[in-house]
Amino acid sequence: MEKLQESMYKLIVETSTNLPKDVRRAIQRAKEKESAGTRSAMALHTITNNIKMADDNISPICQDTGMPTFKIKTPVGVNQLVIKEAIYAAIEQATKDGKLRPNSVDSLFGNNSGNNLGAGTPVVKFEQWEKDYIDARLILKGGGCENKNIQYSLPCELEGLGKAGRDLDGIRKCLMHAVYQAQGQGCSAGVIGVGIGGDRTSGYELAKEQLFRSLDDENQIPELCQLEEYVMENANKLGIGTMGFGGETTLLGCKIGVYNRLPASFYVSVAYNCWAYRRLGVTISPETGEIAQWLYQEGDNTLQPAAAEAADVQEQREIVLQAPITEEQIRELRVGDVVTINGMMYTGRDAIHKHLTDNDCPVDLNGQVIYHCGPVVMKDSEGKYHIKAAGPTTSIREEPYQGDIMKKFGIRAVIGKGGMGAKTLAALQEHGGVYLNAIGGAAQYYAECIKEVEGVDFLEFGIPEAMWHLRVDGFKAVVTMDSHGNSLHADVDKTSLERLAQFKEPVFK
Numbered sequence: 001m002e003k004l005q006e007s008m009y010k011l012i013v014e015t016s017t018n019l020p021k022d023v024r025r026a027i028q029r030a031k032e033k034e035s036a037g038t039r040s041a042m043a044l045h046t047i048t049n050n051i052k053m054a055d056d057n058i059s060p061i062c063q064d065t066g067m068p069t070f071k072i073k074t075p076v077g078v079n080q081l082v083i084k085e086a087i088y089a090a091i092e093q094a095t096k097d098g099k100l101r102p103n104s105v106d107s108l109f110g111n112n113s114g115n116n117l118g119a120g121t122p123v124v125k126f127e128q129w130e131k132d133y134i135d136a137r138l139i140l141k142g143g144g145c146e147n148k149n150i151q152y153s154l155p156c157e158l159e160g161l162g163k164a165g166r167d168l169d170g171i172r173k174c175l176m177h178a179v180y181q182a183q184g185q186g187c188s189a190g191v192i193g194v195g196i197g198g199d200r201t202s203g204y205e206l207a208k209e210q211l212f213r214s215l216d217d218e219n220q221i222p223e224l225c226q227l228e229e230y231v232m233e234n235a236n237k238l239g240i241g242t243m244g245f246g247g248e249t250t251l252l253g254c255k256i257g258v259y260n261r262l263p264a265s266f267y268v269s270v271a272y273n274c275w276a277y278r279r280l281g282v283t284i285s286p287e288t289g290e291i292a293q294w295l296y297q298e299g300d301n302t303l304q305p306a307a308a309e310a311a312d313v314q315e316q317r318e319i320v321l322q323a324p325i326t327e328e329q330i331r332e333l334r335v336g337d338v339v340t341i342n343g344m345m346y347t348g349r350d351a352i353h354k355h356l357t358d359n360d361c362p363v364d365l366n367g368q369v370i371y372h373c374g375p376v377v378m379k380d381s382e383g384k385y386h387i388k389a390a391g392p393t394t395s396i397r398e399e400p401y402q403g404d405i406m407k408k409f410g411i412r413a414v415i416g417k418g419g420m421g422a423k424t425l426a427a428l429q430e431h432g433g434v435y436l437n438a439i440g441g442a443a444q445y446y447a448e449c450i451k452e453v454e455g456v457d458f459l460e461f462g463i464p465e466a467m468w469h470l471r472v473d474g475f476k477a478v479v480t481m482d483s484h485g486n487s488l489h490a491d492v493d494k495t496s497l498e499r500l501a502q503f504k505e506p507v508f509k
Contacts, residue, residue, distance in 0.1 A: 001085070001289070001485055002085040002289075003289035003290050005086040005089050005090050005093075005142070005289075006081065006090075007086075007136075007282065007284050007288075007289055007291045008086050008089075008090035008092040008136070008465075009093055010142075010359035011090075011136060011280060011281075011282050011291075012068070012090055012091065012094040012100065012138065012313075013058065013094060013097075013490045014098045014229055014280055014294075015139075015140055015243065015278050015279065015280040016060045016065055016094070016100060016278060017054050017055065017057075017059060017061060017099065018054070018280070019051050019054070019277070019278065019296060020057060020279060020280055020296040021297050021299050021301050022214050022215040022216050022278075022296060022299070023215065023252070023275075023277045023296065024254060024301050024302065025215075025299070025300075025301075025302050025303070026218075026252040027044070027048070027049060027051075027189075027252070027275065027303055028303045028304060029249075030044060030236050030242070030248075030249035030252065031044045031048070031304070033249055034241075034242070034248050034249060034342065035246055035247075035248065037245070038247060039241075039243075039246065039269065039336075039426055039478060040241040040242040040245045040246065040247030040249070041247075042338075042478075043242040043245060044053050044242055044306075045082060045306040046403075046439040046442050046445055047439065047441065048303060048304075048305065048444075049306050049442065049445055050441065050444050050445040051281045051303065052305065052440040053070065053364055053445060053448070053468065054443075055443050058099075058478075059376075059389055059443075059446060059447075060098075060099060060101070060376055060388065060389040060444075061276050061386050061389075061441065061443060062187075062274070062278070062391055062440075062441040062442075062443045063373065063375050063376050063389035063390055063391050063443040063447075064101065064103070064143055064374065064393065065101045065142070065173065065220070065278075065376070066100075066103065066142040066143065066146070066278075067122070067123060067140075067141060067146070068100070068104065068116065068123065068138060068142075069123040069125075069138065069139050069140075069210070070087060070122060070123065070125065070136065070137070071122045071127075071136075071138075071139075071212060072124065072125065072126050072134065072135070072136050073126075073127045073128070073134065073135070073136075074126060074127045074128055074134050074286070075131060075132055075359055076128050078134065078286050080126050083126075083134070083136075084100065084124055086289075086366015087122065088117055088122075091116050091117060091122055092115045094116075094283070095115050095116045096115070098376055098377075098378045098389075100116055100140075100246060100376075100387045101374065101375075101376045101389070101463065101464060102114045102115060102116055102462065102464070103116055103121075103143075104117060104118040104121040105118075106118065109244075110351070110461070111146040111462075112461075112462030112464070112465070114246055114462070115203075121147070126328055127235070127242060132287065133284065133285060133292065133503065134283065134284040134285075134286055134360070135281065135282075135284075136153075136282050137265075137279070137280070137282075138279070138280060138281065139212065139278065139279040139491055140278040140279075141208075141271075141273055141278075142276070143210070144185065144186055144187055144393060144394040144417070144418070144440065145182075145186040145190060145272050145273050145274040146272075147185070147186070147394065147397075148181070148185055148272040149270060149271050150181060150269075150270050150272075151200065151203065151204065151267055151268070151269045151270070152164065152174040152178075152267065152268040152270075153172075153265070153266065153267055154170050154174070154266040154267075155170065156269060158174070158177045158400070159177070159497065159500075160177070160180070160500040161173045161177055161501070161504050162203040164177075165288075166266045167508070168202070168227065168508040169228065169506045169507060169508045170268075171196060171268050172227060172230065172231070172237030172503075172508060173454075173503070174270070175194060175220050175227075175231045175235075175254070175256075175440035175475065176231065176234065176235060176238075176292060176500060176503050177331070177462050178192060178272065178304075179192065179231070179235040179240070179250060179251055180238060180240070180496055180497065180500045182272050182491070183244045183489065183493060184240065184241075184242075184243045184417065184418045184419065184437075184471070184489070185244070185394050185396055185418030186246065186273075186274055186417075186418075187243070187274030187276065187417065187441050188240055188243060188250050188251075188274075188275070189241070189242050189249045189250055189252045189274055189276050190251060190272035190273055190275060190277075191211065191215070191252050191254070191255070191273045191277055192231075192251075192253070192254050192255070192270050192272055192273070193206055193207045193209070193211040193213075193255050193256055193257075193270070193271040193273065194210060194254065194255065194256040194257065194268065194269070194270055194271075195207035195208075195209070195210065195258075195259065195267075195269040195270075195271075196257070196258040196259070196267075196268055196269075197259040197260055197266070198259035198260075198261060198269075199261075199262070199265065200269075201269060202259060203259070203267040203269035204269045204271065205323045206257045206269065207257070207260055207269040207270055207271040209257060209280060209382060210255035210256065210257050210271070210272055211255065211273055211277075214500060215253040215492060216299070217255075219255075219256060221258070223508075224256045224257075225437050226399070226432060226454050226508075227256060227508070228255065228256055229255045230507065231251070231254040232251060232253070234503060235250055235251040235254070235422065236248065236249055236250050237250055237502075238250055238496040238499050238500060239495055239499055240492060240496050241357070241492075241497055242443065242492070243276075243417065243418075243437060243439060243440060244418060244419065244437075244488075244489060245437075245478070245480075245488070245493055246492050246495075250282075251402050252275065253277075257437035265438070266404050273441065274441055275441060276440075279296065280294065280296055281294070281296060282294055282295060283295070285288075286313050289359060294387070295449065305325070306346050310358050316336045317334075317336075317338070318337070318338040318339075318340065318341050319332075319333065319337055319338070319507070320339075320342065321340070321341050321343075321413075322341075322342050323341060323344050323367065323368055323369050323413075324343070324344060324367030324368055324412070324418050324495065325368075325369070325412040325413060326367065326412075327366050327370045327412065329401070329412075329430050329437035330412050330413070330433060330483055331432055331483050331484075333434050333482055333483070334482050334484070335479055335480060335482050335486040335487070335488050336478070336479060336488070337423070337479040337480055338436075338477075338479075339413075339476070339477055339478070340474055340475065340476050341415075341436075341476075341477070342472065342473050342475070343369075343422065343472065344368060344469065344470065344471055344472075345368070345369040345370070345371045345415070345453060345469070345472055345475070346365065346368060346369070346370055346371065346467055346469055346470070347370075347371045347372075347373045347374065347375065347466070347468040347470065348370045348371070348398075348399075348467055349372060349373070349397075350397055350464050351458070351461040351462075351465035352399050352458060352461070352465065352466075352467050353401035353405055355458065355485040356401075356405050356407065356408070356409070357401055357404065361409055362457045363455075363469065365409040365410060365411050366409065366410035366411075366414075367410060367412050368411055368412075369411070369414070369415060370405075370406075370411050370413070370414050370415070371414075371418030371470070372392055372394075372395050372396055372398065372414065372415065372417070373390055373392055373415075373416075373446075373468075374390065374463070374465060375387050375389060375392055375464070375468060376388040376441075376443070376463075377389070377453075377463050377468070385468075386453065387453060387455040387468070387470070388436070388447060389443035389444060390443055390445050390446045390470075391417045391439070391440060391443035391446055392437075392438040392439075392440055392446075393416060394416065394417055394418045394440075394468035395416030395418055395420070395435070396475070398420070399414075399420050399421045399423060399424055400423075402414060402423075402424045402427070403423050403424045403426065403428075403431075404427070406431055407427060407430070407431045411433065412432070412433055412434070413433065413434050413435075413436055414433065414434075415435075415436045415437075415438050415475075416435070416436075416437070416438065417438055418437075418440070418489070419435065419437065419481060419487065419488070419489030419490075420435055420489075421479055424481070424484065425487050425490075428481055428482065428483050429483055429484065429485045431483075432483050433483060434479055434481065434482055435479070435480055435481035435482075436477035436478065436479060436480070437488075438476075438477045438479050446475065449472050449473060449474050449476075450470050450472050450475075451471050451473050452468070452470070453468060453470060454469040455468075455469040456468050456469065457469075462505040
């Protein structure tokens with residue numbers, strides 16, 4: 001039991017901190033396609049740095065360590081209850097050690113268990129086979145990309161593509177639409193796992209199962225192989241790009257599986273995964289519990305260190321802001337500007353925004369910066385907090401609250417990823433505010449910018465949802481929504497929808 005728990009702990013830590021080689025190769029290919037000096041090139045530069053920092057620090061690649069999902073194959077006769085007990089103990093230890101963020105929240109009462117254990121978490125799926133070793137695989141899929149999963153019931157009407165029928169061409173349209181609707185909110189460039197058929201439940205399970213495939217494999221069904229190649233080629237013509245900044249690479253992989261279905265039902269289920277594609281596996285001896293082999297680490301690591309010049313965005317201003325920020329300073333900013341923030345910023349996610357709608361804030365937020373972030377936090381022996389991972393969360397969830405909160409408390413800047421909608425854009429224009437897009441998944445890169453935790457409020461909401469008072473230095477982000485009614489996200493959405501319409505005509509007969 002002790003060795004088995006140790007093996008599961010190693011699997012969790014490696015999955016959280018060490019990106020697989022097949023994913024690294026895909027990111028390198030994306031870098032090679034991207035034009036130098038663009039916002040997407042800058043984002044890929046940051047992503048590359050973040051991957052190395054996570055390796056060096058043995059810290060989470062992304063602060064959202066997601067819903068741990070294990071897929072375990074065992075020889076007949078192996079006690080699965082013992083394996084599950086080892087997984088639970090390893091999950092609890094990894095959370096305590098800051099390799100996982102506490103993500104298990106009671107759905108009725110909002111309480112965070114604090115150790116990633118609770119009803120339904122982690123997810124552990126067992127399958128017996130006739131081989132003599134245990135095959136254990138783990139995927140950490142964050143909430144931002146999980147929220148961009150989508151399921152289609154054919155036939156249906158799709159924006160930009162028209163009718164999708166119950167055939168291969170209808171499936172093709174669904175997959176192109178699935179990539180379009182994710183935009184930058186799922187931390188593109190991403191990967192889609194696709195399940196054709198089944199029922200509503202098994203279709204999604206099949207889609208997620210495809211994410212356990214290697215990006216370098218080839219589908220053994222010729223029609224699906226052809227469809228995967230088509231989607232990979234043409235989804236990258238939509239121009240969504242890394243982080244939704246526009247660019248040459250929107251998709252790093254497409255993997256498709258198929259189940260039989262009921263005559264009355266035809267589902268196409270899509271599991272979207274971000275660039276921080278944390279998926280590893282091991283083979284384990286049932287006798288000793290020790291790791292025999294690591295999976296997904298075949299081949300070379302071709303991801304090259306980020307060149308310094310890649311960080312420079314062509315013809316873009318770089319502005320340094322010291323918080324608190326004035327309305328005059330904000331009104332001078334334009335979409336495309338690169339902003340470096342020094343001073344204080346305060347984290348705020350779903351629970352904070354809901355609370356502040358009807359309550360006062362314990363700190364003065366006038367002229368301040370709100371960061372949509374749920375960090376990984378450790379507390380040392382002296383009771384001092386340290387941020388171990390701190391990338392942005394998807395901002396669109398705060399759309400119902402954000403504009404009102406900014407005006408109520410005088411907030412001048414919001415940092416997140418994926419952009420926000422029309423209500424927030426109108427508030428930015430009226431109030432004099434700005435939305436800054438940080439690089440999703442770059443949790444180590446941004447944690448290094450955080451020099452001190454000066455306080456925390458609402459810790460009763462749980463570590464990810466608390467309001468952390470952070471002193472930062474050199475925190476970079478891109479203005480993607482300004483106080484003049486401009487939104488890069490709306491522009492990219494419009495352009496990519498126009499390009500999506502080019503794929504309306506039938507391709508597969």
